[in-house]
Amino acid sequence: xxxxxxxxxxxxxxxxxxxxxxxxxxxxxxxxxxxxxxxxxxxxxxxxxxxxxxxxxxxxxxxxxxxxxxxxxxxxxxxxxxxxxxxxxxxxxxxxxxxxxxxxxxxxxxxxxxxxxxxxxxxxxxxxxxxxxxxxxxxxxxxxxxxxxxxxxxxxxxxxxxxxxxxxxxxxxxxxxxxxxxxxxxxxxxxxxxxxxxxxxxxxxxxxxxxxxxxxxxxxxxxxxxxxxxxxxxxxxxxxxxxxxxxxxxxxxxxxxxxxxxxxxxxx
Numbered sequence: 001x002x003x004x005x006x007x008x009x010x011x012x013x014x015x016x017x018x019x020x021x022x023x024x025x026x027x028x029x030x031x032x033x034x035x036x037x038x039x040x041x042x043x044x045x046x047x048x049x050x051x052x053x054x055x056x057x058x059x060x061x062x063x064x065x066x067x068x069x070x071x072x073x074x075x076x077x078x079x080x081x082x083x084x085x086x087x088x089x090x091x092x093x094x095x096x097x098x099x100x101x102x103x104x105x106x107x108x109x110x111x112x113x114x115x116x117x118x119x120x121x122x123x124x125x126x127x128x129x130x131x132x133x134x135x136x137x138x139x140x141x142x143x144x145x146x147x148x149x150x151x152x153x154x155x156x157x158x159x160x161x162x163x164x165x166x167x168x169x170x171x172x173x174x175x176x177x178x179x180x181x182x183x184x185x186x187x188x189x190x191x192x193x194x195x196x197x198x199x200x201x202x203x204x205x206x207x208x209x210x211x212x213x214x215x216x217x218x219x220x221x222x223x224x225x226x227x228x229x230x231x232x233x234x235x236x237x238x239x240x241x242x243x244x245x246x247x248x249x250x251x252x253x254x255x256x257x258x259x260x261x262x263x264x265x266x267x268x
Contacts, residue, residue, distance in 0.1 A: 002010030005262025008175035011122045016129030016168045019070055021160030025054075027075050030124055034159075041112035043210040046111040049080040050117075051145050058144060061157075065140045067131050069157035073080055076134065076141065078112045081260075099260045103152070110154045132158030138254050172233070174202025192249070201232035210236065219243075 001009075037256065052075045053059065059074050081102060085095045116126045118179060134141070134156040141153050173179075178188065178196045188196070210216055211228045216237040218224065252262070 007086075007123075011119055014170060015118065015126075016170055017121055017211065018130040018160075018162040018166065018168060019129050019158070020163040020166040021070060021072055021158070022125065022163050024072070024161045026126065026159065026161070030126075031073065034117055034120045034124065034126075038113045038117035039249075041109075041116040043109045043112065044105040044223045045084060045102075046082060047080055047106035048113045049078045049083065049151070050113070051078065051147070053145075057226060061144055062141075065137050067134060067137055067156060069131060069156065069158045072160035073158075075117070075157040075159060076158065077110045077155050078144065078147070079110055079152045079154050080150075083149055085150065098263045100262050103255070103260065106152075107154060114120040114155060114157065117159075125161065126159055127162035129155050130158045135251060136256065138211065138258055142258065146260075152255060152258050152260070155231075165174065171198050171207075175199050197234045201234050204232045205230075209233075217243075230252060236257050 015114050022043075029054070033136070038050070049124065052073055054073055059069055059071065062069055062074065062266055081095075081099070087094055104179070114130070118130075121128055132155055134153045138147075141147060153256050174196050178186075178192060186192075204210065210231055216228060217236060219239065256262075
């Protein structure tokens with residue numbers, strides 16, 4: 001493998017989320033290079049746009065609503081149907097598609113652009129961390145960044161030069177045999193699931209990940225018998241998904257407020 005090819009693999013395999021950044025500005029030249037690389041991602045319909053800002057007041061406002069960015073540059077990756085609909089109008093066509101599927105294409109486009117951006121940033125010595133809860137804040141974001149109807153924030157990204165004082169380890173992943181299947185889907189046995197859980201939990205416990213961040217999610221019902229010595233990834237992600245927290249921000253309702261509509265299958 002050539003040194004150049006090895007460099008690409010090193011960037012992908014060693015990439016870590018960074019949450020603390022130096023007070024060092026990102027130049028326009030570097031930012032433009034990252035953005036150009038981002039938009040060279042494969043696409044279905046070019047349904048992605050990006051808002052980026054260095055505006056400290058906007059970043060502070062975003063902190064107030066709960067997104068907690070610590071960053072030199074904040075990016076919002078948007079699913080953008082507004083632009084393609086204007087193109088269609090110029091061609092004499094009217095949009096007539098199910099937004100559910102068009103949004104699905106937009107998720108593909110925006111995800112691929114976002115991945116290109118973080119890899120390009122890593123190659124230039126920058127670090128980043130995604131803000132996955134951004135869709136919950138679509139309404140205040142729309143006001144703060146003048147986001148119109150038919151455009152939706154899919155994910156946020158904090159970008160900056162990493163603070164070397166922050167020690168961040170590479171996070172565990174499922175063993176490959178439990179995620180990549182040859183020819184057909186592999187429906188995991190109980191033994192498989194326990195092996196997956198062991199790999200993830202032991203990896204996070206070895207790094208003291210949740211202890212360092214005091215990130216344990218409290219149980220809303222019943223007595224919590226799990227302490228930080230045994231609290232790990234499987235319990236953490238389960239608590240996120242089993243206690244109805246995200247149901248407070250129903251995604252379909254949020255999308256509809258941003259001007260998206262969904263064709264309902266007629267009852268038989």
